[in-house]
Amino acid sequence: MEIRNLGASGLRISAIAYGNWLTHGSQVEEDAALACVRQAIDEGITTFDTADVYANTAAETVLGKALAGERREGLEIFTKVFWPTGPGKHNDHGLSRKHIMESIDGSLRRLGTDYVDLYQAHRYDHETPLEETMLAFADVVRSGKALYIGVSEWRAEEIRAAAALAKELRVPLISNQPQYSMLWRVIEAEVVPASKELGIGQIVWSPIAQGVLTGKYLPGRPPPAGSRATDTKGGADNVGRWLKDDVLERVQQLQPIAEAAGLSMAQLAVAWVLQNDNVSAAIIGASRPEQVTENVAAAGVRLDAETLAAIDRVLDGIVVTDPAKTRSPRRSEILG
Numbered sequence: 001m002e003i004r005n006l007g008a009s010g011l012r013i014s015a016i017a018y019g020n021w022l023t024h025g026s027q028v029e030e031d032a033a034l035a036c037v038r039q040a041i042d043e044g045i046t047t048f049d050t051a052d053v054y055a056n057t058a059a060e061t062v063l064g065k066a067l068a069g070e071r072r073e074g075l076e077i078f079t080k081v082f083w084p085t086g087p088g089k090h091n092d093h094g095l096s097r098k099h100i101m102e103s104i105d106g107s108l109r110r111l112g113t114d115y116v117d118l119y120q121a122h123r124y125d126h127e128t129p130l131e132e133t134m135l136a137f138a139d140v141v142r143s144g145k146a147l148y149i150g151v152s153e154w155r156a157e158e159i160r161a162a163a164a165l166a167k168e169l170r171v172p173l174i175s176n177q178p179q180y181s182m183l184w185r186v187i188e189a190e191v192v193p194a195s196k197e198l199g200i201g202q203i204v205w206s207p208i209a210q211g212v213l214t215g216k217y218l219p220g221r222p223p224p225a226g227s228r229a230t231d232t233k234g235g236a237d238n239v240g241r242w243l244k245d246d247v248l249e250r251v252q253q254l255q256p257i258a259e260a261a262g263l264s265m266a267q268l269a270v271a272w273v274l275q276n277d278n279v280s281a282a283i284i285g286a287s288r289p290e291q292v293t294e295n296v297a298a299a300g301v302r303l304d305a306e307t308l309a310a311i312d313r314v315l316d317g318i319v320v321t322d323p324a325k326t327r328s329p330r331r332s333e334i335l336g
Contacts, residue, residue, distance in 0.1 A: 007175055009148060009199070014046045016270070018037065037063070038066070043293060050063050052103055064113070067112070079118075080120040095133040105145075108145060116146050118148045119141075120152050121149075121162075123152065123154075123329065134162060149171060149173050150200075151175070155323070175280070177203045181207050181269060195278055202279045202280060205283045207273040214269075250318055267294065267301070269298075270295050284296075
């Protein structure tokens with residue numbers, strides 16, 4: 001397993017991180033989830049990412065059980081706060097001091113640990129003063145409940161403002177967790193340059209575009225039985241935007257590029273995001289242990305310039321690059 005620094009910090013993490021957004025406590029039974037985590041550890045993954053909102057807190061509980069008994073110092077455990085949890089009342093979401101302070105305690109309890117290595121703002125909160133949010137995060141760090149802080153899906157200007165306050169408060173803001181893949185490149189124009197300047201690393205999610213970049217979805221055909229696109233618990237909603245024939249036809253054209261590089265389609269996709277020197281880790285999910293093994297093989301792979309250019313030629317015209325696609329919802333949107 002390749003090990004990288006997270007941003008400009010001294011925290012070292014595995015280049016492949018294991019995440020349980022759409023799996024633990026939801027789409028995958030607990031025994032299968034535990035098997036996937038065990039496989040991740042066996043493959044050298046030390047970094048595990050979750051959030052309180054995943055399966056309405058159940059994902060944190062499952063991950064805590066899966067990691068129980070492991071040497072805590074040998075793990076990097078990340079979680080997040082922002083989205084509604086519990087009954088979803090007026091203080092059950094957002095980045096207010098109240099919600100942050102209550103949420104960190106709940107996350108630690110479910111994860112079965114005294115601290116998390118990274119506590120992340122899952123989205124930007126338009127209704128809470130950024131100063132209040134950053135001070136609360138600083139107090140979480142000073143209390144020893146988190147070692148570092150990060151954000152997720154924040155725009156460049158939001159990251160800059162948070163970094164300025166973090167510097168003033170003398171707390172380590174070290175990461176951003178955005179969506180990033182061959183198909184979704186919205187961070188490249190603004191977020192990555194700002195992050196490089198500020199010493200912030202990217203921990204990217206959905207590097208395989210919800211499974212689309214594995215090539216298993218074929219143009220003109222229904223999704224395979226048992227795939228994420230057939231899942232009624234949320235998976236189908238997330239992958240649906242990519243299930244267009246023009247996208248799927250281009251994805252199929254990546255197969256010979258992957259073969260020439262000696263990689264599977266999934267490995268090519270994960271290796272591609274890891275070529276960006278501002279990416280510290282790529283988060284993978286899994287419903288079966290063998291998926292973990294396949295994706296881990298992308299760690300340490302170096303794609304040459306010819307391969308990268310060939311990928312760009314195939315995907316020209318269907319890649320999403322607009323920085324405005326990164327946006328955080330307002331409370332009225334969250335509550336409906």
